[in-house]
Amino acid sequence: MTLNKNTNILIIGLGVIGGGYAAALTAKGYRVSCITKNKTDIEYALEHGMILYGTTELDENLIKSAELIVFAVYPTVFIEWIKSNQHLFSPGTLITDVTGVKSSVVDEVQSILRDDVEFISAHPMAGRERSGVEYSDPEVFKGANYIVTPTEKNTIEAIEVCKELGRELGFTRISELSITEHDEMIAFLSQLTHCIAVSLMTCRDTDSLERYTGDSFRDLTRIAKINEKMWAELFLMNKDALLCEMNSFIKEFNRFKDMIQSGDRKGLEEKMKTSTARRALFDKK
Amino acid sequence: MTLNKNTNILIIGLGVIGGGYAAALTAKGYRVSCITKNKTDIEYALEHGMILYGTTELDENLIKSAELIVFAVYPTVFIEWIKSNQHLFSPGTLITDVTGVKSSVVDEVQSILRDDVEFISAHPMAGRERSGVEYSDPEVFKGANYIVTPTEKNTIEAIEVCKELGRELGFTRISELSITEHDEMIAFLSQLTHCIAVSLMTCRDTDSLERYTGDSFRDLTRIAKINEKMWAELFLMNKDALLCEMNSFIKEFNRFKDMIQSGDRKGLEEKMKTSTARRALFDKK
Numbered sequence: 001m002t003l004n005k006n007t008n009i010l011i012i013g014l015g016v017i018g019g020g021y022a023a024a025l026t027a028k029g030y031r032v033s034c035i036t037k038n039k040t041d042i043e044y045a046l047e048h049g050m051i052l053y054g055t056t057e058l059d060e061n062l063i064k065s066a067e068l069i070v071f072a073v074y075p076t077v078f079i080e081w082i083k084s085n086q087h088l089f090s091p092g093t094l095i096t097d098v099t100g101v102k103s104s105v106v107d108e109v110q111s112i113l114r115d116d117v118e119f120i121s122a123h124p125m126a127g128r129e130r131s132g133v134e135y136s137d138p139e140v141f142k143g144a145n146y147i148v149t150p151t152e153k154n155t156i157e158a159i160e161v162c163k164e165l166g167r168e169l170g171f172t173r174i175s176e177l178s179i180t181e182h183d184e185m186i187a188f189l190s191q192l193t194h195c196i197a198v199s200l201m202t203c204r205d206t207d208s209l210e211r212y213t214g215d216s217f218r219d220l221t222r223i224a225k226i227n228e229k230m231w232a233e234l235f236l237m238n239k240d241a242l243l244c245e246m247n248s249f250i251k252e253f254n255r256f257k258d259m260i261q262s263g264d265r266k267g268l269e270e271k272m273k274t275s276t277a278r279r280a281l282f283d284k285k
Numbered sequence: 286m287t288l289n290k291n292t293n294i295l296i297i298g299l300g301v302i303g304g305g306y307a308a309a310l311t312a313k314g315y316r317v318s319c320i321t322k323n324k325t326d327i328e329y330a331l332e333h334g335m336i337l338y339g340t341t342e343l344d345e346n347l348i349k350s351a352e353l354i355v356f357a358v359y360p361t362v363f364i365e366w367i368k369s370n371q372h373l374f375s376p377g378t379l380i381t382d383v384t385g386v387k388s389s390v391v392d393e394v395q396s397i398l399r400d401d402v403e404f405i406s407a408h409p410m411a412g413r414e415r416s417g418v419e420y421s422d423p424e425v426f427k428g429a430n431y432i433v434t435p436t437e438k439n440t441i442e443a444i445e446v447c448k449e450l451g452r453e454l455g456f457t458r459i460s461e462l463s464i465t466e467h468d469e470m471i472a473f474l475s476q477l478t479h480c481i482a483v484s485l486m487t488c489r490d491t492d493s494l495e496r497y498t499g500d501s502f503r504d505l506t507r508i509a510k511i512n513e514k515m516w517a518e519l520f521l522m523n524k525d526a527l528l529c530e531m532n533s534f535i536k537e538f539n540r541f542k543d544m545i546q547s548g549d550r551k552g553l554e555e556k557m558k559t560s561t562a563r564r565a566l567f568d569k570k
Contacts, residue, residue, distance in 0.1 A: 189501070190502065202563070203537035215429070220478045224564040235545050265517045265518075282494075
């Protein structure tokens with residue numbers, strides 16, 4: 001398949017990410033429908049012109065007519081959905097997802113999926129600290145990264161469509177990573193940061209601390225307002241890679257602590273110079 | 286003294302904070318001069334209408350005519366300046382500062398200061414990751430916290446002027462803390478967060494990681510672009526309180542890690558629920 005304005009796109013799961021996809025694609029002139037579990041989310045999306053049609057039912061005709069299906073649901077829900085409902089896909093349907101961990105998901109889905117349907121996995125790096133379609137905003141895709149994670153089961157055509165989807169959504173940098181590379185990267189860049197933010201928020205009772213705080217604490221804990229069900233799932237699905245990054249962070253943090261303990265001003269300054277130089281690469285272009 | 290539009294205000298040190306003070310007070314109609322070490326910073330401030338007059342010299346008349354002097358320099362520079370130049374103050378001059386640690390600074394300055402001059406210490410919680418007058422912006426004071434840290438050596442009048450200064454600068458919440466309370470609070474809210482951000486930035490080589498990152502890593506490392514000289518000084522001046530907060534963070538982070546290790550989904554979810562509830566208090570009003 002190729003992606004064009006007549007492609008029937010179906011989004012399954014209209015949350016903050018699914019909603020952002022719907023809004024961005026509809027704004028570009030694509031035909032977007034959705035299946036999601038809450039009727040009120042569909043009403044919201046229709047009112048805001050984000051979708052053509054939505055239903056809470058397993059609408060067989062809608063699924064059959066879909067040429068590109070985006071799963072924007074929890075990893076476990078995604079896998080279960082495929083198991084139960086893949087007989088409803090038309091041959092040649094292309095499936096993609098937005099899942100934050102890959103090794104536990106992609107292999108399983110690709111191994112159970114029908115041979116005449118292809119699953120190409122991707123990760124839009126534009127999560128929000130709030131969940132729900134009413135917080136979806138395609139503006140967050142601008143300047144953000146989009147990672148496609150193909151396996152040997154994927155065709156060049158599907159990889160290309162998936163990248164095209166990322167570009168049409170408005171992402172600035174489209175990259176390709178293997179499943180393993182992706183999960184290591186995400187353990188460091190995303191999961192470790194969430195573990196740090198939560199620990200910072202829970203390590204001390206905050207009674208009236210908000211009266212005295214500056215922006216640094218606010219920044220480091222923005223993501224401490226967190227969807228606990230989704231993230232517990234993501235952490236545990238990527239356990240080994242995450243534990244490895246947590247240990248490496250603790251090691252480095254202890255090194256910094258030892259320098260403070262021993263009054264090693266020069267060592268501290270060196271670390272901070274490295275930090276400043278490295279951080280410069282991360283500013284949004 | 287009382288603060289009014291005829292008060293001669295002198296700012297010593299025209300960096301990102303001193304510059305923000307100058308701009309905010311001048312915009313409100315106050316008479317603001319400055320002494321700072323770089324001529325180009327004075328030129329910048331004059332061009333942008335931030336000050337009435339500035340000099341790189343130890344201008345005796347300027348210092349004598351100042352009724353309120355704000356020190357916006359490194360802690361060690363502040364102490365040395367007082368030692369060398371306090372004979373130039375007029376009797377009745379009120380001094381304040383913007384220093385990020387208090388126990389190592391306030392006691393020393395108050396103990397060496399002339400009896401006819403008063404020092405009331407304050408901490409504007411609105412630091413920036415960039416230094417230099419060209420990055421100063423009084424807008425950052427809006428919605429931010431301002432902490433006055435009086436000791437038994439301070440008069441009620443001086444405390445009131447200092448709070449009034451905070452209000453005139455545009456700060457939203459003006460609080461009072463003891464020196465010890467302040468330094469504990471800052472060890473947690475500000476110094477610990479900087480140690481975390483730097484360690485996160487230095488614990489892994491970042492080659493091309495910026496291609497894959499999302500906003501969470503960017504947020505947690507905004508302050509990893511850091512003025513290494515100033516922060517090494519601040520960390521070491523508040524060593525005991527900071528080490529205590531670092532240890533408590535490591536303990537909590539390890540607890541979270543153990544839950545991941547053992548697959549304790551319920552424990553992780555509980556922690557994250559606590560985190561979400563606590564973080565809600567920190568949103569800017």
